[in-house]
Amino acid sequence: MDVQKKKLDSILKTLDQRYGTEKEGFLHEEEWQLLAAIMLSAQSTDKQVDEALPGLFSRFKKAEDVAEASQEEIEGYIRSVGLYKNKAKNLKKCCSQIVHEFGGQVPDSIGELLKLAGVGRKTATLYLADAYGIPGVTVDTHVFRISRRLGWAKGKNPAEVELELQKVLPTDHWNRINFQLIYLGREICTSRKAKCELCPLAEWCPKIDPQGTP
Numbered sequence: 001m002d003v004q005k006k007k008l009d010s011i012l013k014t015l016d017q018r019y020g021t022e023k024e025g026f027l028h029e030e031e032w033q034l035l036a037a038i039m040l041s042a043q044s045t046d047k048q049v050d051e052a053l054p055g056l057f058s059r060f061k062k063a064e065d066v067a068e069a070s071q072e073e074i075e076g077y078i079r080s081v082g083l084y085k086n087k088a089k090n091l092k093k094c095c096s097q098i099v100h101e102f103g104g105q106v107p108d109s110i111g112e113l114l115k116l117a118g119v120g121r122k123t124a125t126l127y128l129a130d131a132y133g134i135p136g137v138t139v140d141t142h143v144f145r146i147s148r149r150l151g152w153a154k155g156k157n158p159a160e161v162e163l164e165l166q167k168v169l170p171t172d173h174w175n176r177i178n179f180q181l182i183y184l185g186r187e188i189c190t191s192r193k194a195k196c197e198l199c200p201l202a203e204w205c206p207k208i209d210p211q212g213t214p
Contacts, residue, residue: 031106143181150201
């Protein structure tokens with residue numbers, strides 16, 4: 001085993017041990033509810049989303065219910081999440097598209113998912129991973145920052161870093177690298193000042209400090 005492969009294996013094993021290999025999923029019974037939860041999670045904490053979901057899904061049982069509701073009513077159920085007004089607008093339009101353009105079924109391909117309001121590549125990739133276990137690397141601000149610090153990627157935007165990570169990481173780690181690096185990024189490898197003395201990956205990290213984040 002070469003040095004770089006051994007280093008990568010050590011990092012991945014450490015992340016698995018510290019943060020686990022399975023992400024705790026959002027409350028949902030229907031596919032549209034899972035997509036909605038992931039949409040709400042952008043720029044919000046899991047706690048904020050978890051606070052909103054029971055009431056939201058108790059009121060709206062089907063995508064049709066959301067599509068037919070007013071934006072103001074939807075806003076009332078998701079005030080705990082960041083950017084709730086814009087998310088309510090997108091959620092209403094997204095559910096309308098699911099009903100009228102996709103026969104009430106959430107699309108199961110990246111290309112079709114990206115046609116939905118409020119669904120970007122990150123949301124689509126996370127949805128396919130959580131709903132079907134389809135491997136995909138999701139690059140948010142934490143993954144972008146930490147993967148560059150670790151020397152796994154040099155890309156200047158999330159799309160470039162995604163492609164680099166697909167080449168570096170074993171496929172069975174694609175889905176879990178996102179939540180593992182999110183936890184590491186929130187707890188230790190923060191954007192403002194990394195707490196390198198506390199980092200479980202310190203011995204393998206070249207401590208590259210990228211210029212800016214997406």
